[in-house]
Amino acid sequence: MSEIAAPAALEPAELERLREIARRIRVEIVRTVDHARAGHLGGPLSAADMLAVLYFHTLRIRPDEPDWPDRDRLILSKGHSSVGLYAAMALRGYFPLEEMATFDAVGSRLQGHPDMLRLPGLDMSTGSLGMGISAGVGMALGARLGGRDLRTYVILGDGECQEGEVWEAAMVGARYRLDNLVAIVDHNRLQQFGWVASAAPERIPHPPEAPGELVAKWSAFGWRVMEVDGHDIAALVRTFEAAARPDGRPVAVIAHTTKGKGVSFMENRYYWHTRAITPEDFAQAMRDLGEDAPDAVEGAR
Amino acid sequence: MTLPMGRAQREIFGETLTEMARTDPRIVVLDADLGSSTKGDIFEKAHPERYLQMGIAEQNMLGVAAGISTMGFVPYISTFVSFAVVRPLDQVRVLIAQTMANVKITGGYAGLFTGQAGKTHQIVDDVSIMRAMPNMVVVSPCDDTEAREVLRWSITYDGPVYIRLMRDATQRLFDDGYAFRFGEVVTVREGRDVTLVSTGAQTARVVDAADILAADGIDAHVIHVPTIKPLDVDAIVAAAERTGEVITIEEHSIIGGLGGAVAETLSERRPTRVRRIGLPDIFTESGTNAALLDLYGLSAPRVAEQVSALLRRA
Numbered sequence A: 001m002s003e004i005a006a007p008a009a010l011e012p013a014e015l016e017r018l019r020e021i022a023r024r025i026r027v028e029i030v031r032t033v034d035h036a037r038a039g040h041l042g043g044p045l046s047a048a049d050m051l052a053v054l055y056f057h058t059l060r061i062r063p064d065e066p067d068w069p070d071r072d073r074l075i076l077s078k079g080h081s082s083v084g085l086y087a088a089m090a091l092r093g094y095f096p097l098e099e100m101a102t103f104d105a106v107g108s109r110l111q112g113h114p115d116m117l118r119l120p121g122l123d124m125s126t127g128s129l130g131m132g133i134s135a136g137v138g139m140a141l142g143a144r145l146g147g148r149d150l151r152t153y154v155i156l157g158d159g160e161c162q163e164g165e166v167w168e169a170a171m172v173g174a175r176y177r178l179d180n181l182v183a184i185v186d187h188n189r190l191q192q193f194g195w196v197a198s199a200a201p202e203r204i205p206h207p208p209e210a211p212g213e214l215v216a217k218w219s220a221f222g223w224r225v226m227e228v229d230g231h232d233i234a235a236l237v238r239t240f241e242a243a244a245r246p247d248g249r250p251v252a253v254i255a256h257t258t259k260g261k262g263v264s265f266m267e268n269r270y271y272w273h274t275r276a277i278t279p280e281d282f283a284q285a286m287r288d289l290g291e292d293a294p295d296a297v298e299g300a301r
Numbered sequence B: 001m002t003l004p005m006g007r008a009q010r011e012i013f014g015e016t017l018t019e020m021a022r023t024d025p026r027i028v029v030l031d032a033d034l035g036s037s038t039k040g041d042i043f044e045k046a047h048p049e050r051y052l053q054m055g056i057a058e059q060n061m062l063g064v065a066a067g068i069s070t071m072g073f074v075p076y077i078s079t080f081v082s083f084a085v086v087r088p089l090d091q092v093r094v095l096i097a098q099t100m101a102n103v104k105i106t107g108g109y110a111g112l113f114t115g116q117a118g119k120t121h122q123i124v125d126d127v128s129i130m131r132a133m134p135n136m137v138v139v140s141p142c143d144d145t146e147a148r149e150v151l152r153w154s155i156t157y158d159g160p161v162y163i164r165l166m167r168d169a170t171q172r173l174f175d176d177g178y179a180f181r182f183g184e185v186v187t188v189r190e191g192r193d194v195t196l197v198s199t200g201a202q203t204a205r206v207v208d209a210a211d212i213l214a215a216d217g218i219d220a221h222v223i224h225v226p227t228i229k230p231l232d233v234d235a236i237v238a239a240a241e242r243t244g245e246v247i248t249i250e251e252h253s254i255i256g257g258l259g260g261a262v263a264e265t266l267s268e269r270r271p272t273r274v275r276r277i278g279l280p281d282i283f284t285e286s287g288t289n290a291a292l293l294d295l296y297g298l299s300a301p302r303v304a305e306q307v308s309a310l311l312r313r314a
């Protein structure tokens, strides 16, 4: 029911470059949230690798010409992970990295949830879950009608897929055979609060999620479904390449991920969805992410 | 004398968009399975490739509208107002109003006339909701002539517009020479005793009511407010100054609609007593159009009756 992209060679240097970018995105996420004393951690960290691959390898974009009409579109439907998106965009050159320090603050272009009227290069405002995929269907339809050869990528949360609107969009996307549309589900198996697990105090995402449930749902809606380890950079590259070969169906990439990935004490802990960081946590996070410890402690003020 | 019936605004919707789309390739219609009711079907016949059937999934439809607008198309929505405004309200707010998307929320079936469908389909709080939404423009045309002119104007405005269209034939107030001017009121009758302010199809019934009142010796000044937001504040103030007595009449809730807008404006700019005729704080019921207008006090004779009662009470 689902495909796994065949292995293909990725230049070791390119692999190394993308890994380093993903690491830097994670560092920026933690630094920025720590500095703003607000924002999300678990969701952005789980999406960091896909953001690195998309912004630095897959997307056909021109950061110095953000409104280029033929650019690929990217919608962060799980808009609460904005800080990860901003980190990727800053590193890619859309705006200076120092601007990350304004995140969440009054007057900032980096609003708590993405605002396309403020930040050039941002293709859609999001923040109310379930909507980005509809906007993505609209962009894919518009690209088709306007004769533009571009692809639209939408990143969704797995919890977000509980929204009925996602399946309305899935229905229409398949009906119009939008093979220029790629939905990427960040399948980290946690959401904000979710349901109590049998081993309380842990919490689980779906009322005991059936294995393969997401794959089965997207397939049943007529989508071509691919599965990938969402932290395996080379596999992400291959999967997005395969997804770009049209076969008449929109593509759903189910990316198996770990919420909080890269920061030891945040991994798989639902309560790190959003939470204030102590100076000790910050230092530990920086060590986990390979930043110099002294620097880290100093950064924690 | 009563004003003659014109054509149904929904037919004007289908025909006008079809004609506009002949010369404007940006126009698309998104339908949620109601083209046979909204008369979107006229557009589908002429421009099948630009008629995008979204199925019975309105939240997604409004989101698709936002997305396709970023690709240079101008989507017009085809579904009942209840399902274009209230069902997908968060999509309208977040993806359309907050982004200043060039989306036109249209479709019809605003107010009481829904072919006897009743409470779920009737909507009399849409103006209050849309008027309170930042970035949203609200236009409520009176008749077929004005509906056509408003639709033609809407493509020239770059941003979200809610056009409050009706299902059925409405009385014709304006002839073919009428030119809609966005953001301006229209004085449809000059008078000295009381200022009647109305919008949408109700204006025609108010004009008829003014004739009845004239026979009773009451000389009403009538202004029609097609653009409810942004409101023509100066004109409202001037019309209030003229008689010192203002009554609003609308086929809509008296809470937050035209009556609310006029009262807010006058209490700040020129304190004047404003009394509101419209739907009280209730959900409405099904019935024929004539029976509903009578029941809710919106027919010309019932409006005249209420206006003279209010003036007697002074």
Ligand SMILES: Cc1ncc(C[n+]2csc(CCOP(=O)(O)OP(=O)(O)O)c2C)c(N)n1
Binding pocket: A042, A043, A044, A046, A078, A080, A127, A128, A129, A130, A156, A157, A158, A159, A160, A161, A186, A188, A190, A191, A192, A193, A259, A273
């Ligand atoms: C419509 C809507 N309902 C609720 C929220 C609040 N909210 C923000 S994030 C979140 C959990 C999202 O979980 P998931 O989609 O799995 O994202 P991730 O775990 O990757 O962060 C919730 C409920 C929201 N932003 N939008």
